[in-house]
Amino acid sequence: MQKTNQANLSQVQSSALKSAQNCVAYAKHLKSNNLDSKKTVFENLPLCDKDNYTAKYSIEERIDKNKCLADFYMICTSSGSTAEPTIWPRDYEYDRGLEPPHTKFLNEHFSFSQKKTLVVIAFGLGTTQAGMMHLKSSWEGSLHGQISVIAPNGDAEQTVFLLNKLHPHYEQIIVIGYPPIISDFIDLAEEKKLDPQKWNLKIVFAGESVSPLWRKTMAKKIGGSQRDIVSFYGSTEAGMIGFESKEINQLIARCLDDEDLRFDLFKTFNLPTLVEVNFDKKYVEIVDGEIVVTADQAVPLVRYNLHDRGFILDSKTIQQVLNQHKIGYKYPKNQGFLVIYGRNLSRQISIEDVQNALAILNFAKYFHKEFQYQEKTSKGSIILSLNLYAKNDESIAGEKIKSLEVAMAKTISRLIMSAHPVKVKIKVLPEAQRLGYKSGKLRYL
Numbered sequence: 090m091q092k093t094n095q096a097n098l099s100q101v102q103s104s105a106l107k108s109a110q111n112c113v114a115y116a117k118h119l120k121s122n123n124l125d126s127k128k129t130v131f132e133n134l135p136l137c138d139k140d141n142y143t144a145k146y147s148i149e150e151r152i153d154k155n156k157c158l159a160d161f162y163m164i165c166t167s168s169g170s171t172a173e174p175t176i177w178p179r180d181y182e183y184d185r186g187l188e189p190p191h192t193k194f195l196n197e198h199f200s201f202s203q204k205k206t207l208v209v210i211a212f213g214l215g216t217t218q219a220g221m222m223h224l225k226s227s228w229e230g231s232l233h234g235q236i237s238v239i240a241p242n243g244d245a246e247q248t249v250f251l252l253n254k255l256h257p258h259y260e261q262i263i264v265i266g267y268p269p270i271i272s273d274f275i276d277l278a279e280e281k282k283l284d285p286q287k288w289n290l291k292i293v294f295a296g297e298s299v300s301p302l303w304r305k306t307m308a309k310k311i312g313g314s315q316r317d318i319v320s321f322y323g324s325t326e327a328g329m330i331g332f333e334s335k336e337i338n339q340l341i342a343r344c345l346d347d348e349d350l351r352f353d354l355f356k357t358f359n360l361p362t363l364v365e366v367n368f369d370k371k372y373v374e375i376v377d378g379e380i381v382v383t384a385d386q387a388v389p390l391v392r393y394n395l396h397d398r399g400f401i402l403d404s405k406t407i408q409q410v411l412n413q414h415k416i417g418y419k420y421p422k423n424q425g426f427l428v429i430y431g432r433n434l435s436r437q438i439s440i441e442d443v444q445n446a447l448a449i450l451n452f453a454k455y456f457h458k459e460f461q462y463q464e465k466t467s468k469g470s471i472i473l474s475l476n477l478y479a480k481n482d483e484s485i486a487g488e489k490i491k492s493l494e495v496a497m498a499k500t501i502s503r504l505i506m507s508a509h510p511v512k513v514k515i516k517v518l519p520e521a522q523r524l525g526y527k528s529g530k531l532r533y534l
Contacts, residue, residue: 100372105134108389111153114146115391131392136381138394139175143326148176151388161387165218167325168530177218177325180387184225187329191226192233194332195263198319199291202234204260209248210240211266211274212296213529218325219296220529223265243267243529248274249281256288267296268303269458269531275310286312295321296530298431298441300448301345301360315342322364322429324395327382330371331364331427340407343416353410354402355428358504359445362429363402373427375400380429398430398439436464437471437507446500450493455480459523459531471511473501478523490515 108115115137119125122135137143143151148158158164161178168174195201208227212220220240227238237259241247243266252274256262264271271292278285290311304318311317319338323329333341341363344351348358355361366373372383380397384390403425411418431441443462447453461476475497479485497513505511525531 104385104389105131105383105391107385108391111155112151112389113154114142114150115389117146117150118142134392136376136392136394137390138396142393143175148178148388152178153389163221164216165221165325166216168213168217168219168527174216175325178387179218179222183386184222185229187222188226188229190329190332191223192230194321195230195293197335198293198316198338199261199263201230201236201263205235205258206237207252207255207259207262208236208238209252209262209264209266210238211243211248211264211270213267213270213526214240214242215529217529218328219267219323222328227265243270243273243526245270245274245277249278249283252278252285252288253283259289261289261291263291263293265293267529268294268299270526270529271307272303272458275307279310285310290317292318293321294318295323295362297444298360298362298429300445301351302448304341304360305345315345320362320364322362322427324382324397326388326393326395327371327384327390328386330373330382331366333363334365337363337365337426339418343418347414350410350414350416353413354407357430357506359430359441361399361431361441364427364429366425366427380427397432399428401425402428437505437509438462438464438473438501438511442501442504443473443475445504446497449500450496452477452493455485456517457520457523459525461524466509469509471507471509472514473498473511474514474516476516476518478518478520481520485517490517 109119110116118135118137118141124135152158158178162181163179165177165179166174167177192201199206208230210220210224210227212223214220214224220242224238224240227236230236231238239251239255241251252262271294275285288311290313292307292311304315308314308318316338319333321329321333322331341360344354344360351360352358374381374392376394378398378400380395380399382390382393382395407426408419431439443460447456447460456477457480459478463474465472465474494513494515497515498511501513502511
């Protein structure tokens with residue numbers, strides 16, 4: 090087990106004990122594991138996750154036993170993009186504390202409070218937590234400057250219409266959202282012969298890792314640099330977990346064109362998400378290669394496994410790698426940075442691996458960004474069945490598909506460094522059959 094921020098452990102353990110005493114579901118969870126929280130050290134408390142906790146116990150059992158749902162000012166849900174949505178009530182006082190770090194993050198990168206700024210929420214809205222919470226934090230951020238907020242709910246047409254009309258009134262436009270939604274409206278603007286470079290766009294994204302090519306392509310399309318594209322990491326269950334600092338942004342910029350540096354830092358040729366973790370209200374551990382969070386919030390989480398793969402990268406290791414590559418940059422000391430690869434689906438090939446391979450091979454010429462895939466192992470080989478959607482129902486010959494399958498297999502094999510051969514089977518479907526977005530997220534699976 091890899092851990093961070095040892096000084097914060099006693100505070101987190103107190104939070105865990107409070108949850109055990111005041112939350113029926115957690116008390117039952119401990120009992121089912123034959124444990125007494127008063128006699129068990131924090132590291133031995135059992136892990137929770139969606140299957141053994143949130144899906145097993147009702148929402149009434151997972152909140153404080155002295156409260157009911159009507160005590161909470163807002164009810165949100167997970168997107169349900171890969172399973173049934175989960176209900177997550179929001180506490181008003183807790184959420185008031187989310188605006189200061191949100192504003193600080195945007196100020197650090199974009200002087201948010203000092204410029205006339207239009208904020209675009211490029212997440213789905215409705216009940217989805219990501220969209221609603223960034224909308225609320227951006228509204229409250231407007232108390233600090235000349236800031237307006239629009240929330241087109243992932244509608245590319247409406248986003249392009251509004252930005253084209255509104256951009257002359259602002260010094261900058263900050264887009265906060267999900268990468269496919271951001272790509273959709275920027276691509277649509279270009280199709281309409283509009284110039285996104287005139288909008289002075291800044292991109293703040295979360296929801297999935299993106300390829301180096303995505304970052305470079307977006308920077309070119311908005312007429313900016315890598316300083317104009319930053320990320321953060323959060324989850325529906327635990328909320329905001331970490332931000333990409335200026336130092337991290339500079340490190341990522343160096344990694345974009347240097348795959349050897351990426352591999353030496355992250356042990357993958359892919360580009361993971363890298364953030365500084367906010368430990369004020371959350372404790373983050375790495376257990377068996379997965380990210381585990383403890384948070385004292387409306388629905389308390391105690392050693393909750395997000396099933397995102399990741400590890401802690403300390404500043405000493407970063408400096409050593411930079412020195413090996415003869416990069417003369419002194420990295421500031423920090424207790425640790427969180428590297429996030431993406432969701433662990435008990436597969437060797439992840440959603441991010443497929444996305445990155447598609448980006449490297451420039452499949453966007455022929456296909457939409459959406460895909461579905463299935464992985465099987467047969468006779469020592471990994472067989473990846475991939476559904477892709479042809480743009481404008483373009484006719485793609487069988488010979489072309491075979492060459493794409495070979496190229497895809499080679500690229501994924503290299504990305505995942507697998508000892509097993511990878512075979513890819515591509516099925517091309519018409520555009521009309523796309524599953525599209527569900528609650529603001531593409532359905533990959």
